Amino acid sequence: MRQPPQHRIAVDAIKAWRITEVIVMVILLLLVIASFIVGHFFDWALWIPFTALAVWGVLAYLMIFLIPVVRWRRWRYEVFDQEIYVQHGILIVSRTLVPMIRVQHVDTKQGPILKRFNLSNLTVSTAATIHEIPALPQEEAAALRDQISELARVDEDDV
Structure with missing residues (x-):
């Protein structure tokens, strides 16, 4: 079996990817906030927007902190x-x-x-x-x- 490639991409890729993901996650957070507002006007159960917020929190952690580092390690x-x-x-x-x-x-x-x-x-x-x-x-x-x-x-x- 062939050895993995030797050259890595720039370490600053992690920072660039994190900034991109922060922008995406801010947009998603605005949608989560909108779910609270819409839920208030339509008498939704409170678990719906709070579940959306919890999912957003987990997704934000993965996309901003974990995935860019793993992605950088694998790119060669x-x-x-x-x-x-x-x-x-x-x-x-x-x-x-x-x-x-x-x-x-x-x-x-x-x-x-x-x-x-x-x-x-x-x-x-x-x-x-x-x-x-x-x-x-x-x-x-x-x-x-x-x-x-x-x-x-x-x-x-x-x-």
Whole structure:
């Protein structure tokens, strides 16, 4: 069996993912608060909004504190001359090999939260799928994009 890839994504990915989840959880909290208001006007049983609040609390803990750390630990990648090796997953760990000969184009993208931490996502497109390596340092993502592009071009010329 092949060894896991060696390269990790940036540690700041944890912070970026946490900020994203805080935004999502604030929106969900507003919905929970709305359930209290609606419940008051429609005479719902009090257990309904309190259950929603309890579920929100558990979900907030998992999504903000636990999952980003586990997600970071599992994300790994490695670029070889003939393939890109990516590992990710939380409960189910996926290991994917992307042959260089199948690579059609490579992009980097950066949203406002990633930009704050000088991170970029690298996407590798093939005819069938798009593979993403998230939260790489900006310079590393650009260098990796250029390296994969060059390796994919060399493979096409050899065929």
